[in-house]
């Protein structure tokens with residue numbers, strides 16, 4: 001990295017000076033800047049191999065908001081910029097968010113010289129790889145063929161019989177109902193059915209019907225005409241019309257109210273939709289796939305879900321087992337995500353140790369594959385190069401044992417977040433991963449809950 005050119009941006013002159021002194025011994029050019037407002041000018045007039053950026057530019061402020069805004073700005077100017085963030089010790093949560101937002105790495109302040117240099121070296125090397133990629137793209141050598149889903153992204157031997165059925169039923173127009181807890185792969189399977197069908201070049205339209213309010217349900221699914229209600233300023237096609245010729249995927253179907261069930265049943269029987277406010281029926285040609293995490297037969301028995309609607313949507317039923325019932329898939333899935341995220345975040349990490357794998361198999365994974373995926377993503381982001389494979393998935397901020405968090409010793413500022421995370425985890429276990437029930441219990445919207453699950457890597 002001798003010939004690299006670096007830029008350091010921090011409002012603390014002492015930090016700038018100390019970092020420059022260290023780095024100058026290893027690279028030929030290190031620019032320093034106290035004022036982040038100068039970033040656009042500097043980036044437009046120089047080509048930096050890496051930029052080290054502070055997260056907080058105002059004294060006594062630790063939200064990192066400014067850092068995120070400047071990170072965005074840098075990536076707007078140069079989408080391939082390699083940004084390393086300075087974060088306060090203990091602010092690992094923020095570092096994880098920063099990497100998800102496009103930073104390549106982070107350095108904890110106060111830094112250890114060797115680690116700091118390693119991180120900068122990694123960032124600079126990555127920039128070189130990017131140059132190679134650009135060359136390859138220009139030579140037109142990158143293959144872009146889309147492989148069938150089975151060969152690329154659906155992992156696990158327990159999924160094999162399900163994929164066999166998918167291959168058999170995909171070319172037919174049979175309605176499919178996919179049952180399984182949250183995060184077991186229902187959406188993935190629905191897309192695979194579409195990809196294997198003759199409708200693959202037509203739209204795949206996915207609707208979370210559980211999140212639609214009573215008043216939105218009809219206009220969202222079936223459309224509306226101008227003036228049908230106060231906010232209807234134009235004619236608008238609904239999701240069924242959008243999916244015409246292709247596939248419509250209705251997720252969380254078990255949560256529909258009796259009125260919504262009746263409306264949906266009529267549309268499915270008549271195979272036509274009428275926009276709200278209109279009396280013109282429009283024929284629709286869609287393949288219907290539904291999914292739910294509810295015990296749909298129980299709901300029918302309790303008269304909460306119409307039997308005639310169930311018969312209409314469940315020509316083929318697919319059951320996706322929870323992850324805890326297919327421990328053999330945990331290893332291959334974890335390896336798959338490990339590979340994916342080490343590439344995405346440019347981290348070099350090796351495989352899982354048998355001890356860790358055994359521990360993972362003991363855990364109940366209430367959030368199923370989604371939880372495992374987020375767990376590995378976090379671990380890859382947090383893993384340092386000197387970690388051995390055995391410790392890869394055991395950093396302090398990481399939750400693995402049934403519901404118990406391993407507290408980080410420097411995390412006092414994060415106590416509130418820890419409590420929030422624990423509450424969500426407990427509720428996820430209590431309701432076996434049902435997003436709707438957990439959101440209800442915690443008084444959150446489903447979207448707000450999803451955002452928190454994402455944030456905490458659950």
Ligand SMILES: Nc1ncnc2c1ncn2[C@@H]1O[C@H](COP(=O)(O)OP(=O)(O)OP(=O)(O)O)[C@@H](O)[C@H]1O
Pocket residue numbers: 153154155156159180181182183184185186187188189251293333369370373435
């Ligand atoms: N067998 C699998 N192989 C690879 N990735 C998987 C597998 N199963 C699930 N995933 C991944 O796990 C995440 C959750 O899967 P998906 O969204 O399909 O679950 P879901 O059952 O539809 O969840 P929800 O009920 O919450 O909508 C996705 O990122 C998906 O790609």
